[in-house]
Amino acid sequence: MDELVIYRRLVGARIRADLQYRASFFLFLISQTLVAGLDIAVIIVIFTQVDTLAGWSVAEVALLYAMAGIGFGVADLFVSEVELASRHIKAGTFDLFLLRPAGTLVQLCAMEFAPRRFGRTIQPVIVLVIALRAVDITWTPTKVALVPLTVMSGAVIFGSIWVITSSIAFWTVDTQEIANSFTYGGYTLAAYPIDVFGTWLKRFVMFVVPVAFTSYLPVAYMLGKPVAFGLPSSLALLSPAVAAALALVARAVWRCAVRHYRSTGS
Amino acid sequence: MSEKRETIVELVDVGKTFTVAVRKGWLRRERRPVHAVDGVTLSIEPGSMVGYIGPNGAGKSTTIKMLTGILVPSSGTIRVAGLDPSRDRVTLARRLGVLFGQRTQLWWDLPLEDSFSLLHHVYRVPDDRFKENLGTFRELLALDELLPVPVRQLSLGQRMRGELAAVLLHDPAILFLDEPTIGLDPVSKEAVRSFLVELNATRRTTVMLTTHDLVDVERLCERLVIIDHGRVIEDSTVAAIKHRYGTVRTLIVDLEQPSEPLCIEGACVVRVDGPRQWLQFRRDDLTAAALLERVAAQAPVRDLSVEEPAIEDIVRAIYRGEAV
Numbered sequence: 001m002d003e004l005v006i007y008r009r010l011v012g013a014r015i016r017a018d019l020q021y022r023a024s025f026f027l028f029l030i031s032q033t034l035v036a037g038l039d040i041a042v043i044i045v046i047f048t049q050v051d052t053l054a055g056w057s058v059a060e061v062a063l064l065y066a067m068a069g070i071g072f073g074v075a076d077l078f079v080s081e082v083e084l085a086s087r088h089i090k091a092g093t094f095d096l097f098l099l100r101p102a103g104t105l106v107q108l109c110a111m112e113f114a115p116r117r118f119g120r121t122i123q124p125v126i127v128l129v130i131a132l133r134a135v136d137i138t139w140t141p142t143k144v145a146l147v148p149l150t151v152m153s154g155a156v157i158f159g160s161i162w163v164i165t166s167s168i169a170f171w172t173v174d175t176q177e178i179a180n181s182f183t184y185g186g187y188t189l190a191a192y193p194i195d196v197f198g199t200w201l202k203r204f205v206m207f208v209v210p211v212a213f214t215s216y217l218p219v220a221y222m223l224g225k226p227v228a229f230g231l232p233s234s235l236a237l238l239s240p241a242v243a244a245a246l247a248l249v250a251r252a253v254w255r256c257a258v259r260h261y262r263s264t265g266s
Numbered sequence: 267m268s269e270k271r272e273t274i275v276e277l278v279d280v281g282k283t284f285t286v287a288v289r290k291g292w293l294r295r296e297r298r299p300v301h302a303v304d305g306v307t308l309s310i311e312p313g314s315m316v317g318y319i320g321p322n323g324a325g326k327s328t329t330i331k332m333l334t335g336i337l338v339p340s341s342g343t344i345r346v347a348g349l350d351p352s353r354d355r356v357t358l359a360r361r362l363g364v365l366f367g368q369r370t371q372l373w374w375d376l377p378l379e380d381s382f383s384l385l386h387h388v389y390r391v392p393d394d395r396f397k398e399n400l401g402t403f404r405e406l407l408a409l410d411e412l413l414p415v416p417v418r419q420l421s422l423g424q425r426m427r428g429e430l431a432a433v434l435l436h437d438p439a440i441l442f443l444d445e446p447t448i449g450l451d452p453v454s455k456e457a458v459r460s461f462l463v464e465l466n467a468t469r470r471t472t473v474m475l476t477t478h479d480l481v482d483v484e485r486l487c488e489r490l491v492i493i494d495h496g497r498v499i500e501d502s503t504v505a506a507i508k509h510r511y512g513t514v515r516t517l518i519v520d521l522e523q524p525s526e527p528l529c530i531e532g533a534c535v536v537r538v539d540g541p542r543q544w545l546q547f548r549r550d551d552l553t554a555a556a557l558l559e560r561v562a563a564q565a566p567v568r569d570l571s572v573e574e575p576a577i578e579d580i581v582r583a584i585y586r587g588e589a590v
Contacts, residue, residue, distance in 0.1 A: 002390065005387060006387060009384055009387045010388075013376060013380060013384050016376060016380070017373060017374070017376055020416075093369065095331070095336050095366075095369075096369070096371055098334075098335060098336045098355065099334060099336065099359060099362070099371075100359055100388055100389075101356045101357070101359035101360045101388065101389060101390075102388060103356075259338075262335075262337055262338045262352065263337070263338045263340075264284065
């Protein structure tokens with residue numbers, strides 16, 4: 001609870017500080033919204049050439065994209081700040097987090113909070129509303145519950161990937177590219193029906209970096225589609241559990257990284 | 267039951283070893299251990315002010331980082347306010363005030379008062395305590411005009427006053443200051459020093475400070491710990507160190523008439539400027555009165571003064587390993 005109060009205060013301070021530079025704040029907000037728009041543009045371009053993608057219609061892929069996009073956008077808004085750990089380590093300012101009576105991850109994410117990232121979620125939300133009207137789903141209570149649960153699980157899964165990959169910075173600096181290939185790369189993969197990928201990539205997104213749980217599996221369940229490797233489609237219901245497990249892994253990795261920092265000071 | 271002396275900071279044989287990778291040609295790197303702190307044993311009593319000094323790279327900052335829980339020691343044990351800093355970092359943080367002179371902990375783009383109210387919540391300071399402390403520091407550090415100003419617009423001296431208030435709002439029992447006067451003008455330096463004296467007198471806050479400005483030490487600290495190459499090479503009161511190492515004094519005389527450098531047993535002339543001559547002599551060999559008698563026997567003296575060795579010169583000599 002205390003951490004939540006501290007988080008809220010620090011985020012509030014960050015927003016007030018950002019509003020000192022109002023013009024750049026709104027320019028960033030607009031650019032972030034537009035950048036997110038490019039992703040759906042790519043999908044639309046693909047569908048001008050084909051009618052279905054591995055048996056998925058344009059509305060179905062749009063739904064897939066929207067669910068992954070919102071989860072990713074939420075993680076981007078609240079957790080992607082962790083990328084800046086490397087900058088704080090290099091500048092020596094990470095020490096300040098260790099001097100205060102609060103968790104380092106909470107402080108880092110709050111201090112670097114960037115409200116302009118909110119722009120990323122606007123566009124997938126619009127797509128979600130349109131796609132839900134266009135697709136043909138026989139709604140059950142489980143499927144209805146799965147919509148918010150998937151978005152939340154997706155946010156936790158993407159957030160955990162962000163934390164895990166950013167932790168590398170504690171061992172070697174300048175690893176942003178590697179980290180980004182997992183976060184942004186993972187998100188790009190999550191926005192497509194994974195059936196179009198090769199076997200190895202399919203295994204990768206199902207079992208290694210489980211981005212399939214952020215959208216593909218739940219949406220396949222809702223639409224009643226067969227799932228890769230012939231697995232039961234009810235696997236989708238495990239999304240929250242997968243998210244929770246990954247969050248625990250992320251917390252352990254972060255702690256290990258901070259412990260390493262405190263023993264080496266680099 | 268014999269009473270054990272109370273300590274608030276205790277280091278027993280503390281070491282910190284870093285591994286540094288040295289590039290040896292293409293791709294080949296050699297890893298070499300560097301002992302930043304090498305067996306430091308030290309204890310500090312509550313309410314005291316201790317100067318922790320040493321040349322650059324001696325291990326001062328590494329020690330402070332271990333005491334505050336930023337770094338985990340490689341060997342030895344540390345207790346600060348009864349806690350193990352590496353294990354109880356968060357609990358200890360509430361009892362510590364830490365100020366790095368070269369780094370700010372204030373919110374750069376926000377008014378100074380916003381930083382204070384944020385720290386109020388981060389440290390969960392009770393409201394009445396916060397109000398009382400803020401009131402005290404506003405007065406002592408003349409903060410009234412600075413409170414609504416964004417921190418980035420403050421001068422270094424003004425900011426340092428803000429930083430001092432910021433680290434003290436939660437009533438820390440111990441204050442670690444890493445070069446608190448670095449870069450400040452003489453007036454600001456003096457403001458910081460007199461504030462610290464006042465703080466120590468009224469609240470009995472324990473202060474440990476590292477500095478390169480020995481005026482800080484003379485003005486603030488009774489005790490001086492000197493480290494070099496990660497080891498304590500001197501730990502004593504400032505007065506004792508002066509007494510022990512400062513054996514060479516200087517008698518400055520103004521003669522009636524300019525003259526050749528005087529030739530006196532037990533002293534040697536180190537400088538001549540018109541009628542003024544500087545004579546160095548060892549405290550153990552000669553008293554100032556005896557020397558003056560010998561000088562007066564050779565030439566009439568109009569005025570005189572005796573110069574004690576400056577702590578700066580003594581410390582410089584200790585760093586160089588010259589003082590014995």
